Amino acid sequence: MKRSDRVFDALHTLRNRYMLCQLASKATRKFHKPNTRIQETMNEVLERIAVSERQAYWLNAEHFAEAQRRAA
Numbered sequence: 001m002k003r004s005d006r007v008f009d010a011l012h013t014l015r016n017r018y019m020l021c022q023l024a025s026k027a028t029r030k031f032h033k034p035n036t037r038i039q040e041t042m043n044e045v046l047e048r049i050a051v052s053e054r055q056a057y058w059l060n061a062e063h064f065a066e067a068q069r070r071a072a
Helices: 001-012 015-033 038-051 053-072
Strands: none
Touching: 001 015, 001 038, 015 038
């Protein structure tokens, strides 16, 4: 499977491309293991994002937004 296909699948979970790039880059840095290819780590991260439930992401985002409103 090509990386572009993985990105397309991940966009179904996280529709904002900027947020997808930010999440994928941060997760790639955290999940990367020494002596492995960074490309393989990135592919794994994109697959994890693609299979994660979209609803769970949006629920967390709503809780975060509510916490931000309360803090302000």
